Amino acid sequence: MFYIIGLGLSDEKDITLRGLEAIKSSSRVYLEAYTSILMIQQERLEEFYGKPLILADRDMVETQSDEILHNAANEDISLLVVGDPFGATTHTDIILRARALNIPTQIIHNASILNTVGCCGLQLYNFGQTVSLVFFTETWKPDSFYDRVKQNVDLGLHTLLLLDIKVKEQSEENLARGRKIYEPPRYMSIPQAVSQLLEIESTRQEGVLHPDDTLAIALSRVGGGSENQRIVAGTLQQLHDHHPEAYGQPLHSLVIVGKRLHHLEVGYAEAFAIDKVQWRKVASEVYGCSLE
C-alpha cells in the first residue's frame, strides 16, 4: 500500500491515529522536503515515530516517483506532506503513477489552510476561489491573481490568498555553474503581500482593493497549539504598517474580506483587530454591515 499522509499544520501531534498507524507499518517513510523546513524538525519527527525519514523534495516527488513507489505493491510505503495531501500542492502525478503500476493507494487526510482559515471568524461558505500570490521580481510581476480576486470581490466573497515560498532556490551564478548550492528559504510576509496587491491595484486601477477601505485578515500557523497561531485583522494599510513580528512564523496567508460580510463575522474577528474601532467603522461604513 502506498500512503500519502497529511500532517496537519502545526506539529507532530497533528497527525491522525490512522496516519500514525500507517507510518508504523511502513518500511520506508518519505517526508516531503519543505514540510520539515516549515514547521517541524525532521529529527523531532524521527524521534516521535521511532524510525528514520527519507527527505523527498518536490522534484523527487514529481520526477522520481518510481523510486518512492518501489515495491509498494508488496510493502507499505508512506509519503508525509504538510497540511492535507490535496491542500496547497496536489499529489496527482504520483497517485496516477501508482495507479498505472497497480499499486493500491490510500490518502490520509488532515486539516489544511482551506478549512482552518475558518478560525478567523469568516464563514467558509462566503469564500470564493483560493488564489496564490507569487513573489514579484524586478522584471516579472504576474498580475493574473488580480482578476481572480476581482471575481471574488465582485460577488462579495472573501478571498484566501496563499503566499509564496521559495525553497531550494539557486542563485543565477550557482545555477549557471551547475553548483548545487541553495539560497536560504524565503517566505512572503504579510507587508510584502499587501505591497504587491496595492502595486497591482495602482497599475490596473479597477477599484478592487483600497488601502483604507479594504479589510483583510492575516493568518499564520493556524490549527495547532495556540502558542504558534497568529491572527491579525485590519485594513490593508494597517496590516502593511504593523510590526512584522506580530505575524509570527511562516507560512502566512491573507484573507481579503468580501462585501457579503455578516455582522457575526465582524464581531468574531474583532478580537484579532489591530484597531477595533477602525475595524468596526470600515465594516459598517464601507461594507454596509449593520452593527448594533
Add this chain to the structure above:
Amino acid sequence: MFYIIGLGLSDEKDITLRGLEAIKSSSRVYLEAYTSILMIQQERLEEFYGKPLILADRDMVETQSDEILHNAANEDISLLVVGDPFGATTHTDIILRARALNIPTQIIHNASILNTVGCCGLQLYNFGQTVSLVFFTETWKPDSFYDRVKQNVDLGLHTLLLLDIKVKEQSEENLARGRKIYEPPRYMSIPQAVSQLLEIESTRQEGVLHPDDTLAIALSRVGGGSENQRIVAGTLQQLHDHHPEAYGQPLHSLVIVGKRLHHLEVGYAEAFAIDKVQWRKVASEVYGCSLE
C-alpha cells in the same frame, strides 16, 4: 480549557493525537449529536476513548452553551464535532460565549469535506463558493442555491454542493401535540439532489445545468478508510439514473464540474466515471478540454 475537536470524516481513528490528548484530559466530553448518527456509534467512541460521552444536539450547543461551558475555566471540557470545527456547521456562538466568560478555547482542526473533496481529482484552486442544497417540500422549494451555482459556472469554477440532512425532525402532529417523538434521520441522496437541481433549471431556464452536458462527481465518506469511500463521476443524468447503492453511506456531497477544467483533472477523475467514454466525450466536446 474548552476544546472543540474535529473528528474527521470517517471513524474513530481520524482524530489527531492532539485531539485524543485533549479528550483524555477532559472531565466532560460532549459529542455533537448527529456526529454519532452519521458515522460512528457513540458506544464505539466511548470504548475507544475509555470514557463516557454526553450527547449534545445542535440545539443544546446553540442555546445551552453555558451548561457545556460550566467550570471550563478550571477544568478541561471537550466538544467533539464531525469533520472540522469550522466545516459545514460553525461553532461561532459557543466560542463567543466562552470568550465572554473568559474561558480559554482551543480549536483542534481536522479534515472536512472542504479539503477532502480534492480526492475526486479536481483542483481545489478551481472551486468557487460552497453551496448548500436543502430538501424541497411540496410548498417550499428555495432556489437561491441556483444563483450561487450560476456565479461559479459563469466563472468556470467547480461547485461543492453540501446535501441536506434532517435529524431530530418532528412530524406536524407530534410537534402540535408537544410530543418529543422524532422521525428517523433523512439524508439527501445523489439522485434526489440531481432531481432538485434539474427541477430548478427547468423553472429558471438560465442554462446553468444540463442533464447530458453537465459533468458532476458524487462523493461519500471521503477521507477515511477506502472501504467506506465512494466517488462516482458522470453527467447529471447518469448520476441520477445510477444505482443508489453505488453511492454508499451518507453524508453525500456533489460537485458540479466547471468549465475551467484541466485535462489532468479529467484523466484523474476518469477512474470514477460510470462511463469513461462518455466522461471524456463531454469533457472534450462540451467543456473544450484537449485530451490526447
